[in-house]
Amino acid sequence: GKYEEPVTIHLVRTLDPNAKFDQGKSIENNDFLDEIKKQFNIEVRYDWISAPSDWDQKISLAISSNNLPDAFVVNLTQLKSLEKFNLIADLSGTFNDYGSDMLKKFYNSGGDHLKKLVESDGKMMAIPAPVPKASGMSEMWIRQDWLDKLGLQTPKNIEELKNVAKA
Secondary structure, three states: OOOOOOEEEEEEEEOOOOOOOOOOOEOOEOHHHHHHHHHHOEEEEEEEEEOHHHHHHHHHHHHHOOOOOOEOOOOHHHHHHHHHOOOOOOOHHHHHHHOOHHHHHHHHHOHHHHHHHHEEOOEEOOOOOOOEEOOEEOOOOOOHHHHHHHOOOOOOOHHHHHHHHHO
16 A cells, blocks of 8 residues: 655666666656555665666675665576575565465466575565566566477476476
8 A cells, every 4th residue: 555654765786788768767756666665655766777787796895884665576596695694585474465376376386496585584585576587577478389389288386387298
């Protein structure tokens, strides 16, 4: 829901140096951020923006200097550093109380393997997310004619995907 008092969230992100915006718009001033402010009373502030090629170095420096935004994307090595130095919070309650049904389904579809990656001592220390690529979301294509030939259905979770791959 919408917060009564304005909330400011500090983020960091990448931006292709060749990205173009409509007249008067920018990564920090656009319809998407305006809608977040309108619907939730949340103002998004970017502490820094980097080229995609500089992301890993910039986020690693932010971790090592403990100059962190409120939310950000990391790789597994960076996550383990955040855990080791106690720089992240247990998200279990927040995820259970406020995570969308779709996000929870994604998380649960990963089974124990995914949970082992983001949990520590039974606490959820990160929320896994698909990684956007320049051409869109990472996807796996499975040929329907192969599924038909093997008498299989489209996989709906990691275990079913493993079974299709083995078949």
